[in-house]
Every structure is written in structure tokens, then in C-alpha cells.
Amino acid sequence: MKRIAAFVLSAILLSVLPLPSSDAQQIQVSSKLNPQIEKIVSEISAKNIEDIIRKLVSFGTRHTLSTQDDPKRGIGAAARWIKSEMDRYSQESGGRLQVANDEFIQPVTPRFPRETKLINIVATLPGTQAESKDRIYVVSGHYDSICSPFSDTECDAPGASDDASGTAAVMEMARVMSKYQFDATIVFMTVPGEEQGLLGAHHWAEEAKKKGLNIAAMFTNDIIGNTLGGNGVRDNRRVRLFSEGVPTTETEAEARARQSVGGENDGPSRQLARYIKEVGERYLNNFEVTLVYRRDRYGRGGDHNAFLQQGFPAVRFTEPNEDFTRQHQRVREENGIKYGDVFEMVDPAYVAQVARINAIAMASMALAPAPPSGVRFKTGRQEYDTTVAWQPNKEPDVAGYRIVWRETYQPFWLRSIEVGNVAEYVMKSLSKDDYFFAVQAVDKDGNASVTSFPRSGQGRR
Numbered sequence: 001m002k003r004i005a006a007f008v009l010s011a012i013l014l015s016v017l018p019l020p021s022s023d024a025q026q027i028q029v030s031s032k033l034n035p036q037i038e039k040i041v042s043e044i045s046a047k048n049i050e051d052i053i054r055k056l057v058s059f060g061t062r063h064t065l066s067t068q069d070d071p072k073r074g075i076g077a078a079a080r081w082i083k084s085e086m087d088r089y090s091q092e093s094g095g096r097l098q099v100a101n102d103e104f105i106q107p108v109t110p111r112f113p114r115e116t117k118l119i120n121i122v123a124t125l126p127g128t129q130a131e132s133k134d135r136i137y138v139v140s141g142h143y144d145s146i147c148s149p150f151s152d153t154e155c156d157a158p159g160a161s162d163d164a165s166g167t168a169a170v171m172e173m174a175r176v177m178s179k180y181q182f183d184a185t186i187v188f189m190t191v192p193g194e195e196q197g198l199l200g201a202h203h204w205a206e207e208a209k210k211k212g213l214n215i216a217a218m219f220t221n222d223i224i225g226n227t228l229g230g231n232g233v234r235d236n237r238r239v240r241l242f243s244e245g246v247p248t249t250e251t252e253a254e255a256r257a258r259q260s261v262g263g264e265n266d267g268p269s270r271q272l273a274r275y276i277k278e279v280g281e282r283y284l285n286n287f288e289v290t291l292v293y294r295r296d297r298y299g300r301g302g303d304h305n306a307f308l309q310q311g312f313p314a315v316r317f318t319e320p321n322e323d324f325t326r327q328h329q330r331v332r333e334e335n336g337i338k339y340g341d342v343f344e345m346v347d348p349a350y351v352a353q354v355a356r357i358n359a360i361a362m363a364s365m366a367l368a369p370a371p372p373s374g375v376r377f378k379t380g381r382q383e384y385d386t387t388v389a390w391q392p393n394k395e396p397d398v399a400g401y402r403i404v405w406r407e408t409y410q411p412f413w414l415r416s417i418e419v420g421n422v423a424e425y426v427m428k429s430l431s432k433d434d435y436f437f438a439v440q441a442v443d444k445d446g447n448a449s450v451t452s453f454p455r456s457g458q459g460r461r
């Protein structure tokens, strides 16, 4: 009831107030909640996440070049334990979650001194709708850790926030979500070699590209555990979400078209980031997803880069205030300062909130139809209305389409209209010269796809 009232109120405000520009005033394009997603949110457990992080820390080091044979210490023991836990989730799901080791031999690189077997642990929950099961969503964390100097494969590297936190979020999502059904396929992945050049992620993303897999989105969760920053700020109410605006794989022709009509702020990864914020905050109303309009922090990278390089939309979650005396450090105390990425710095309740945001967005996308393809403006001629057109979706449960729009200078979609089950629509008195438009497909239960932005160059004279 409260929600309906708020929605009506926001609709009224929308019609009489100037359009908002700040983050806090982002308008939600739908108020509908899916009961299945609400259950998933309630089942993600901070206690389970705490237990997983403690266990991962207990392996002493998870350096990618550490021992693979010791039963208790090193990356081999950690990988076997993650696999056994994922196998248990698979059993609990009645075998629907399919767990496999993606093993490969990593050759020597400037940052990786000896040929070594690496293992991505990959748990796949196949989609249940024929038209959607080839559409794949990937959520990942890296289970390797590192201390300084980076070449030391023996020193304690607890890697509690970097990145036992992300690994735990992915594992808890796999446990909870594998008890439910989704139209599209979800892959829960934990990877090694991130610290030596995103090795595990590169291998899997390259193979996916070679196999022609449709990776519709990828999230990496990397450093999502620490709520007290090195700057003294404590913040457990938000997470940063990094996304690139212009695609890494943009071609020269696409660049020329974009330079003509704009869209620097509207690449597929940016659409994905806006979607995560919109659906995530709709379910977790005491938590903010702070969008950062860049690929990653200065001089830093993450496993999403490996997917961006293959042309797949990908984003990165990271805590709001990092503590650099903790990351990649040898565990020690020096001049009264504690160094090392130890468990005590991690806030499991916070990690659970970030896992919930991930799960909400993953579930929303995997329940929804695919984003409409072929979105374009019907004509490039000068005119006072805008005709938006797209290819009809194939899924049998599509109920219709939603067009969203905003002024070109706004950071978020601010207005929306449900246009019914059609393949084109005339936006009266709105010129494509002055607004950005995008289209979502919506199913009978109200599950909406990520927004599709008109391809650069379409509608250009």
C-alpha cells in the first residue's frame, strides 16, 4: 500500500516539478516487486558469508603460485574446498546447479614466472525457457590472494576483503538462487590468477567468445568486505559500481557514428549499471548503489576487464572506502599501524547486502526477456516527433515494451511509458535531437529487461 502511494506520488511530482538531477532523486521506472526475488533477498545469510570468508582465510595463502598439494594450506586446498561446497549446493538444488572445474595450463607471462595449472570453479544454473536458456549471466569473484612482495608465494595472504568477500558473495548467491528457476542461465564463478593479470577470467572469457556464447552481462565482486576506509570513514550503506561508457571493443565506424550523435554515456555496460542501481534500490531501500562512470579505479583493474575485451558488457562492485594499508600487504604491525587483509576488517553483514544487490539484478535479468534488439530511430530526417522501432522479442511471455528517456545531460533514465506489444512507437513532440531514448522488454509478471540503446549511427542523416 505504502509502495503504491509512493509510486502515485512520484508520478504526480514528476508531472509538476522540474526534473531532478541528483543521484538521490533518481526516479524508479517501476514499483513492482517480484515475490521470488524478495525471497532470495531474505535467504542470503550474513552468517554463511562470514563462515565462508573465515574458511578461505584459514588456508593461510591463496597465492596462485602457492602449493596445490597441501591438504590445509595454499590455493589447491582452497580450490578443493570451494568445489566441495558448490557440489553440496548442487545436491541441495536436486542437481540443477551444474558444478565443474575449468582447468587449464597458464603459460609464463611477465607477471607469471612459471607454467602452472589454474582452476576456475564454475557453477551453472541452466535457464528453463527454450528461447532464453542460451542467454547467460555471469557473476564472479576471485579466490586467489597476494601479499608483498608479490613474488612471495609462501607469506600469509589472508585476502579477506580482496577477495574472499567477493568469492563468499558468489558462493552464497549460488546456494540460494539454485533453489529457484530462471528463464535465462546464470553462471556463478570463482577464479584464480586475478592478481597476476586476470588469468582465470581471461581464459574463461576467451573460451566463451570462441564458443560463441551469448554472455549478456558479467559482474565482478572484488573488495566488497570493508566498511571502514583508510580515510577514517565508516559506510555500510552503499557500494560503488564501476562501468565504462564507451565500449572497449568499439570499432572505428561505431566511434564515428557516436561522435556524430552522442552516446558516450550509454554503452551496454553503462546501461547495465543503471539497471542494477534501479532494480537493486527498489528491493533494498536502505542501501545505495553509487554509480562510478569509469571502468575502474585509477591504475587498478579487475576481472570485468577480461570480459569487456571480448565485447561482453561487464561491471565491477567495490566497497565505498578502501583501506590501502590492508590490501596486498604482509600481515604485520609497523609504527603502530596494522597491515594485512585480515578477517577482522571484514563486515559480513555488509558483504551480504552487496550479495543481495547482485542477486536482485541477476534474478531480474534472468527472469526477464532479452533486451530488445535492433533498436533504432525510424527516420533520420528532421521532424518534431521521434519514432522508435525495434525487433519483436521471441519469448512467449513477453507482454510488451517500455520506452525510457531523459535529457542528454541527465545521468539516469527519468521518464518511462508502457507502449504495449508493438515494434515501433511515436514519441509525440519529443525530438531525438534533445533526448536519449532506450527500450526495455517486459514480461507478463512485470520482469523488465536491461535497456537497449539505439545503435550508434542509426537515425543519422
Ligand SMILES: [Zn+2]
Pocket: 142, 162, 163, 194, 222, 223
Ligand atoms: Zn582483487
